[in-house]
Amino acid sequence: MCRWLAYSGSPVLLEDLLFKPENSLVMQSKHSRLGVEPINGDGFGVGWYGALETPGIYHSIEPAWNDRNLRELSAQASAGRVFAHIRATTGTAVQQTNCHPFRHDRWLWMHNGAIADFSSVKRDLTLAVDAALFPDIEGSTDSEIFFFLALTFGLQADPPSAVARAVALIEEVGRRHGVEQPIQMTVATTDGDTTWAFRYSSEGRSRSLFHSADISTLRLQYPDNDVLQELSDDARLVVSEPLGDLQGAWVEVPESTCLIVHAGQEELREFSPLLVSTPK
Amino acid sequence: MCRWLAYSGSPVLLEDLLFKPENSLVMQSKHSRLGVEPINGDGFGVGWYGALETPGIYHSIEPAWNDRNLRELSAQASAGRVFAHIRATTGTAVQQTNCHPFRHDRWLWMHNGAIADFSSVKRDLTLAVDAALFPDIEGSTDSEIFFFLALTFGLQADPPSAVARAVALIEEVGRRHGVEQPIQMTVATTDGDTTWAFRYSSEGRSRSLFHSADISTLRLQYPDNDVLQELSDDARLVVSEPLGDLQGAWVEVPESTCLIVHAGQEELREFSPLLVSTPK
């Protein structure tokens, strides 16, 4: 499986997110605490919103802990919206086009989990992707097909609904192929402004997901913590696993939930698949 | 575009094919004489039939001229059937899963040329691939989809017919999408025993293709040429461009031709697309 983080708030250096925390994402690439597998060494990706509308993407097939270019980039680039992902492949090739986050226009997408028995259902799911979007599929992962299904179902207009429809299709196609638990997922997506994160699995026992607690409260609680003093009030992290052991800093996102982070506010909504008769 | 070679004959060290000739394939990766583009630096691949039924594959995204592992492998491995390919991408990503030759069971496939306007026709062509084969598609190139179409149309039973049907489908789908000249190709495929090579293009002006002349005649003609003395009588090369300037050593394959090389014999057959109403 994989690990990821999604940051929004005042601009920070990427290295403050990726390298400096005690249990940073790069540290998790070698020694994940909560992952199914402690090592996430099958590629890395970061997407960041800099000066342009379109986010930058850095994808690498080296383990994150060895990548000097990542270290350099992280020391130079700062951004107010950052997605980062470390990959542990469930079988598909280790290549840049299979690294998360995936991008479409202004949108980023990343996924921890899997579409079960993907080789059985891949064809049917691929055919459900909008024909106009089809040529933009570049890699071979379940996660990218999932992204293109969500785009097909209107991700850019209504993310929770589009993801709910994509998940329903994945479950329906999976069950038609005899797969009992077709999907396991935490997903994050953003347009550079709002972040939507989803925790769901067909079996109801989903991968872990956390968001950071209110920074201003934490700041009062830990007056000597430099990191907290520097972050803006609206800074929020959504993560696969906490970046450190600070008491009260992390709030678990419940099962079957969509978390929406916007302007320093979190909103939690119940999430369930939404079956529609005909895609698009 | 790309360059390739297909060897059959007595076992030779790979380096005798890839590095030693005056205009070797590795030399062509930097300075192709007949290619559309002099540089073929977007990946490399070699497939060779060693002791096993299934050929070995070495795929690399480094330019061939820099790849030390290729040089080492070529100095150690010898084989009686060798396919090698240097890639100049027409747009798809440079990654190992996009390197030729592609493999399916005992079969290898490589292609120089392109399916025109591939992004427009990719979806229709992908859907025509047999559902059972679909999950084995690993990369994103036109060449691999072409291979899977040929497999769908019975490559393993009757290669000339399967390729003729695949080409017909590509032309039909292309024209339906307003593409005037849907395909440009030289293709080689083998089961490790017989080699089939095809030269064809919708416009009737195809990429160059040559096969080596009869070795025994050449040997008499050039008694001092060491390379020729060592090769077995049945040794044959099929190549995108000659590996050297030896007079009489290379015979051009005509337009719209299928060349079959087996047991040191060449057979030339006319090749034309074969339209069938329903795939498979």
Add this chain to the structure above:
Amino acid sequence: MCRWLAYSGSPVLLEDLLFKPENSLVMQSKHSRLGVEPINGDGFGVGWYGALETPGIYHSIEPAWNDRNLRELSAQASAGRVFAHIRATTGTAVQQTNCHPFRHDRWLWMHNGAIADFSSVKRDLTLAVDAALFPDIEGSTDSEIFFFLALTFGLQADPPSAVARAVALIEEVGRRHGVEQPIQMTVATTDGDTTWAFRYSSEGRSRSLFHSADISTLRLQYPDNDVLQELSDDARLVVSEPLGDLQGAWVEVPESTCLIVHAGQEELREFSPLLVSTPK
């Protein structure tokens, strides 16, 4: 050999330097017009001064024309001082630690040319590097040893003198080993503020070197050229070969010259090796 560019002026996006010009550095990586070798596909590097004192470095062993991360980085990062270099190896390994520009503290260094018969003189030159600096040598190139010699001779205090002493040592050691023309070079170095560029060779026929002409004059001359209108008055480029054909835009740097670019002013000084009895 190699190709490089050094930019100073108002902050520009890296892609405006590396990708957009007609004969951009990335274009030169495939089709250099003035280089000894048209292809410079053996690695790439860019150093840029962003928000920090220390410049960022991006080194890659993929050909520049294929590197998606370079394209992404170049679209996001802007800087007022940029060094970029494409490599055509003269024999040493293609690895990130052999990519230019090399960095030491705030300083960058890049080189086109070669120390002749490097394997004969490498040991003596390596031993002349200051013992305190020695452990920081990471790669195996002549260019990096040259940098460390210049650092040993006081590059950070007086660049022209330090380079003159390093060149004198290289020539002296080379001649002691029977090398007739020990060095061929264009070199650029910077502390992020001033750029020093050197054109010199033992044989007096050095690789090409140019700097851009005064921008304000060019702007008057070409009122419709958008690129020129956007650049600040103090913007200057020093390059191995012109980035385009704009009449009057490029001034050749004479043989045996040190060019100093600072605050939009060029200064040309004669350059000759400076032999000192004992290093340091």
Add this chain to the structure above:
Amino acid sequence: MCRWLAYSGSPVLLEDLLFKPENSLVMQSKHSRLGVEPINGDGFGVGWYGALETPGIYHSIEPAWNDRNLRELSAQASAGRVFAHIRATTGTAVQQTNCHPFRHDRWLWMHNGAIADFSSVKRDLTLAVDAALFPDIEGSTDSEIFFFLALTFGLQADPPSAVARAVALIEEVGRRHGVEQPIQMTVATTDGDTTWAFRYSSEGRSRSLFHSADISTLRLQYPDNDVLQELSDDARLVVSEPLGDLQGAWVEVPESTCLIVHAGQEELREFSPLLVSTPK
């Protein structure tokens, strides 16, 4: 640190050594049981003696568990002498020239451990390398310098003595620089015929080292074990850690020992550093 294996015996497919055992070297790259660090993901190398005098080398900076070319090569190449190594860097760059085994003519060398405080002693040790060998140093590791010191002290004539001299020099130089425990090592070297393995550390608590027990005895003990039935009587493995849990199959090599494997016989000799006044 690292993990390695050295095989000698009847020719076997590389995959039988690298992939098939329960605790194979590739498995150890992700989950080493006895290593200082469970992950050895910083490069991989294999050297094998095929048809030629000179062994082939495959070096990769991808983690071994992801490397498809390694899997292909291992399925095709068989050899009677194989060295394989997975690397966990102690700081130097992850690049092919830093991957073990290192090669010089017919000789291979690989090392688990470290020269302590290498950056302090690197210059003195590098200067002790024979001037004629110096240009062949390609990487930046302590292990390669150690190899070149052993070559300098006559590895090809008398391996135990050359290694003893090299170790003595490393300890002497280290202590001169205030290093208390200058070396930690298990080392293997071979000329393709005999294998010499060394277990030693300045502190007397060395990394683990094992050799396989007599195959014919094991075969009687485990009549149903297919692997054992196929190996020749003279087959021997020397390894950093056992490749499985077979009772009686592995014999620990004592501290401060040189193990010599030749023609199916093991010889154990005491090993201690051998100080000589002047190198060479």
